[in-house]
Each structure stands twice: as C-alpha cells, then as structure tokens.
Amino acid sequence: QSVLTQPPSVSGAPGQRVTISCTGSTSNIGAGYDVHWYQQLPGTAPKLLIYTNTNRPSGVPDRFSGSKSGTSASLAITGLQAEDEADYYCQSYDRSLSGVIFGGGTKLTVL
Amino acid sequence: QVQLVQPGAEVKKPGSSVRVTCKPSGGTRSTDAISWVRQAPGQGPEWMGGIIPVFGSPSYAQKFQGRVMIAADESTGTVYLELRSLKSEDTAVYYCARGWEVTVFDYWGQGALVTVSS
Numbered sequence: 001q002s003v004l005t006q007p008p009s010v011s012g013a014p015g016q017r018v019t020i021s022c023t024g025s026t027s028n029i030g031a032g033y034d035v036h037w038y039q040q041l042p043g044t045a046p047k048l049l050i051y052t053n054t055n056r057p058s059g060v061p062d063r064f065s066g067s068k069s070g071t072s073a074s075l076a077i078t079g080l081q082a083e084d085e086a087d088y089y090c091q092s093y094d095r096s097l098s099g100v101i102f103g104g105g106t107k108l109t110v111l
Numbered sequence: 112q113v114q115l116v117q118p119g120a121e122v123k124k125p126g127s128s129v130r131v132t133c134k135p136s137g138g139t140r141s142t143d144a145i146s147w148v149r150q151a152p153g154q155g156p157e158w159m160g161g162i163i164p165v166f167g168s169p170s171y172a173q174k175f176q177g178r179v180m181i182a183a184d185e186s187t188g189t190v191y192l193e194l195r196s197l198k199s200e201d202t203a204v205y206y207c208a209r210g211w212e213v214t215v216f217d218y219w220g221q222g223a224l225v226t227v228s229s
Contacts, residue, residue, distance in 0.1 A: 002155065036215050038156075045206055045219035046148075046156060057217065089155055093214045099172040100146070100158035100214050 003028060004090050004103035011109040012080045020075045020106045022090030028101060030071035033093040037066055037075045040087045040105075049088070050075060077108070085110045113138045115145075115207050115220035122226045128195045131223050133207030134188060141165050144213040145190040147181060149203040150222075156206075161213035164190065170213060197227045 005023040012018040022035060029035055035053050038046035048057050050066035053073065065076045073092075077084055090103040116134045123129050133145060146161030160171035164183035171179055180193040190207060205223050208216035 034215070038216075045208075045222055046216070047219070048215075048217045051215055051217070091156075091215075097173055099170070100161075102156045102158065105155040 002104040003094055003097070003101045004092060006088075006090060006103040006106045008104070009107045009109065011111055012077075013111045014080055014082065016080045017076065017078045018080060018108065019077075020088050020090075020108070022073045022075070022103050024071050024073075024092060026071060027096040028071075028092045028094040029068065029073060031095055033095070035066070035068050035073040036091045037064075037073075038089045038091065040089065042086075046089060080110055082110050084108060113209060113218040115209060115218055117205075117207060117220040117223045120224040120226070122228065123197050125197055125199060125227055125229055127197050128193060129197060129201075129225050131192045131194075131205050131207075131225065133190045133192075133220055135190070135207075135209060136188070139188075139209070140211075142211075144210045145183070146208050146210065146213055146216060147192045147205060148208055148216065148219075149205045151200070151203040154203075157203075159192065159194075161210075162190065163213065164188075194225075197225075199227050201225065202227045 037050040039049045040046040053068040088106045094101045144163045147159040148156045162169040169181040183190045207220040209218040210216045
C-alpha cells in the first residue's frame with residue numbers, strides 16, 4: 001500500500017485530455033512538500049516529467065502540466081498521443097517517514 | 112549530457128550482500144545528490160536513500176536502516192550502494208538517480224538487475 005494513492009489505470013482516445021490524481025496526507029503533500037511526476041516507458045528508467053508541482057524540464061511538451069492543492073496533486077495530459085502510453089508515478093517527501101515516497105503508479109492506455 | 116553509468120546484472124544468494132556502483136559524468140555539479148531507487152518486478156519505484164558526495168552524510172529510508180550503506184568516493188566520483196542480508200524480496204532493478212537535492216531525480220542510470228536466488 002503506497003503512501004501516495006494513484007488510480008491504477010486511466011485511458012483516453014488520441015487527442016483527448018486525461019488527468020491522473022495523486023492523493024496524500026498532512027504528513028506529505030499537505031505539509032507543503034513538493035510533488036514531482038515521472039513517466040516510465042516499458043523497459044526503461046523513469047523520466048522526470050514535472051518537478052516542483054508545476055514545472056516542466058526542458059524538452060517535455062507543454063501538453064503535460066501539473067497542479068497541487070491541499071493534500072493532493074494532479075497530472076494533466078492534453079492532446080493525447082500514442083507515445084504517451086506509459087506508467088506515471090507521483091513522488092513527494094513524507095515527514096513521518098523522513099523519506100521520499102512514490103505513488104503506486106498509473107498505467108495510461110491510449111485507445 | 113549527464114550520464115549515470117551502472118554496470119550490469121548480478122545474481123546473489125540469500126543472506127549475502129551486493130554492492131552496486133554508479134558513476135556520474137558530463138555536466139555534473141559539485142552539490143549534486145545521488146539517490147538509489149529500486150523497482151521490483153511489476154512494482155513502483157522505492158527510494159532507498161541518497162547522498163550529496165561533497166557533504167558526505169547519507170540519508171536512508173527507514174525500511175532499510177541497518178541493512179544498507181551508501182557511500183561516495185570523491186577521487187573517482189563513484190557512488191556505491193551496499194545492501195546486506197539479501198532476501199528474495201530484494202530482487203529488483205536498482206537505479207541510481209541524480210538530483211539537485213536528495214528528494215528529486217532529474218537523471219537516472221540505466222539500472223542494474225539484482226536477482227536474489229538460491
């Protein structure tokens with residue numbers, strides 16, 4: 001059971017918009033710790049997609065955006081493309097555990 | 112271009128130890144943090160700990176306290192992970208990852224598969 005809760009799967013047709021939620025608690029996201037998002041394609045290492053809640057690293061398309069509110073965060077993907085099919089993980093810090101935590105991951109299927 | 116080089120796979124017996132190495136190159140900064148994140152088959156990533164080599168003191172996830180050691184050799188730039196008392200549940204891909212702090216990871220190594228089996 002992950003400390004950060006994500007839906008196991010989401011899906012959407014090409015061109016559509018999908019969102020992936022990441023629900024935490026007052027010990028992590030709600031305590032003000034930043035949320036980061038990673039994309040993992042099959043057989044590869046995770047890749048940083050969104051950092052510090054809302055920022056995109058160089059080279060990440062602006063179709064990807066992040067937000068944070070209260071004890072939750074969200075990743076939105078607009079203009080869905082086949083190449084977006086991957087696993088997505090949120091990540092933050094938990095003060096009770098004194099360590100980095102990841103969500104359980106969400107598998108995005110492009111229909 | 113930042114690269115984190117990790118040598119390939121290892122097979123270990125239960126109860127033994129494993130040492131995994133990571134050598135950052137290209138565009139690294141003296142205050143970079145290097146963390147170790149593992150991923151068991153079909154599971155999500157799990158943070159094990161990290162170190163800022165220039166400062167030296169590692170931090171560890173509570174789950175691995177007493178069984179893990181992370182160290183850095185400043186002369187070669189290599190960062191090490193040692194995990195002791197291996198169990199079958201430790202079978203995973205072990206990634207090193209760089210960040211501007213221990214709590215975020217902007218570059219990842221290719222991963223090293225560690226298989227624990229009798």
